[in-house]
Amino acid sequence: VRGAPQSERVRLRRGSAKGRYDRTSVHRVLDNGLVAHVAFLDADGPVCVPMLYARVGDIVYIHGSVGSRAIRCLSTHASACVTVTNLRGLVLARSAFEHSANYDGVMVFGAFTVVEAVDERLAAFEAFTERLLPGRWSEVRPPNDKELIATAILALDLAEAEASVKVRTGPPDDDDGPDAGLDTWAGVLPLALTFGSPQPTERLRPGIPLPPSVRRLVEVGR
């Protein structure tokens, strides 16, 4: 365990040794993920929406159409729970019971505020673009006024939120038990997100080469 839980709410009960509560671990898991599941309550009950996000310092940004339900609801400073899970592998045990997954995940409880300052909104747009593909911001047309007006940017300050990280690594848990004597294959099947070959869009003007951002990602993987 690294760090101490900020509150009872984020203290891991099951597998508590897998818990981490320090800010560096929270940042690391957020920076390894691409999709956040953002949960909140609306008038009809619980809702959980997958969204892109970006972290800048202690701030987690999300963005969306000003008309979307998630944005409308979260703009009211409603309580939110943001989770990001990075699946690392399948853990295959001899018994059905001990099957598991290797992963790192973060769960953040907090509230979003609407970002109004023009500079911060533009910086957040840049962060979203760079989060998706490092180096992309300098290759694309920046958002215009119409696009900026149509998009809400919300910020959640980790310093004012409660967060926990849970990490599982390693082999199945039955190596030390009686099942180790069984004839069933056991181990870990690592799992990774990979990129395929770039597919140019249909109306791409001829002669435009792959940009450095995409080349780097495809060739170097980051």
Ligand SMILES: Cc1cc2nc3c(=O)[nH]c(=O)nc-3n(C[C@H](O)[C@H](O)[C@H](O)COP(=O)(O)OP(=O)(O)OC[C@H]3O[C@@H](n4cnc5c(N)ncnc54)[C@H](O)[C@@H]3O)c2cc1C
């Ligand atoms: C990888 C990924 C990244 C995304 N990034 C963003 C983002 O950065 N910003 C953003 O605003 N949106 C993002 N979306 C879309 C987002 O998940 C919602 O679809 C969107 O916010 C819906 O807005 P709405 O107000 O039109 O619909 P809502 O009123 O929220 O939804 C109406 C109904 O549509 C259905 N629905 C809505 N979204 C989904 C979904 N994703 N999957 C299945 N059913 C759904 C549900 O039944 C829901 O009750 C992303 C989706 C994915 C999968």
